[in-house]
Amino acid sequence: MDWTFNTKKNQFIEDLKDTRNSRKRGVQLSARSRLLDFNATVNLIICLFKGLKARVGVEGFFCLVRSSTKYNVSPHLWFSSAQLGKYLRLNIKGFDLEKIGLLAEAFVVAGCDWMTFLHTSKDQANFLKTDIRDMVHTALVNITGNPKIIMNYKSFEHEIVIKYGIDIEGWTPGKDRFINPSDLSDSLPLLRTLHEALESGTCKFIRLSAEQVSARRKAYDARVNAGEVVTRKTRKDKGGSHKKPPKRKGRKKGKHRSDQPSDDDSNSSEDSDEDDEGVPRPRKRRRVVQAGGAGEGQ
Structure with a gap:
């Protein structure tokens, strides 16, 4: 009971x-x-x-x-x-x-689901590429703690791996195809797989040990010396000051000339009295005010 x-x-x-x-x-x-x-x-x-x-x-x-x-x-x-x-x-x-x-x-x-609003495969591929690029940047900011860091795909080995001691794993297209998502093909299965890997965390950034970074640096230097990696040329003025040349002090616009004519002014006035054929130009007669009234000067 x-x-x-x-x-x-x-x-x-x-x-x-x-x-x-x-x-x-x-x-x-x-x-x-x-x-x-x-x-x-x-x-x-x-x-x-x-x-x-x-x-x-x-x-x-x-x-x-x-x-x-x-x-x-x-x-x-x-x-x-x-x-x-x-x-x-x-x-x-x-x-x-x-x-x-x-x-x-x-x-x-x-x-x-964004895909329901994107009608063409091209639009879907562009959306996935943009979202993948944003997810990679967000993951890089989170692991470095630097909100101003910029992802560099072309120089990833030098600018990210060696500089910050960070590498990426789980990149589904393959290590040989670690490029800017904008340069990937428009294959939707490939992009969806990479997008899902970033969402699930199977594709992520990892920190390398000091020994691993040292080994990667040596391998990178060897490739540079062998000419396999193209690096930027060093500036000739590296280490020097990069001051701008002083500005020339010229005559300001709108500034009146002095009362005393210069040599150039006198020459220009003389040249203006004659035309190209050397014939003197007629000059205007000047009026002279006389004591008894106004009259023309003789």
Whole structure:
């Protein structure tokens, strides 16, 4: 008897726990219950945000969109301050609230998969290449701790391996094809495989030991001496100062000449008195003001 009672009691407790969990984060079967849960959660988020604003002093906004077509609800975009929304509309080109909500909803309903929005294989390949390049750069920044580091594919051995003691493993196209993702072929299987390897962590950067770095440096120097690696030529003025030559002080534009004519001015005035054939040009007679009145000079 006690065994049966305890069994039913435990079963009742488990059922009660399942019911409570389903109310909190379980899947609602009807469209009406989904909509009610959505609106209630939105109101709860707003209340929590207002409380945080009153206690700490924050401003912000959030956007909620559905991820399923089993119920119908419009995207909900909320601002803690109406002036904040107005400011963003005026200063961000194309900041349309309805458009942002609809685009976010379409993307989420599609499963957050970019490939569903890229219709041609060329567009899909370009997207994968861009994402691979960004993932490689992010991984390099994370392992070096240097946010300003720049990935160098052509001089990877010297600029990354020897300089930072870092190498990459799991590059699915092969070590001989470790090149800029933009230069890879547009083969979607190849790009998808590399993309998945970077996402899963099978393709990653690793730190080398001091002995490994030393061995790689010796091998690199040997290849350079053998002419297998093309390096940049050293500047002739390496180690010297690279100051800019002083500017010449010339006559500023708009500056008037002095009252005293220069030799060039006198020569130019003399040359202007005669034309190319040596015939003197006629000169204007100068008026002379006399004491008794105005008259022409004789």
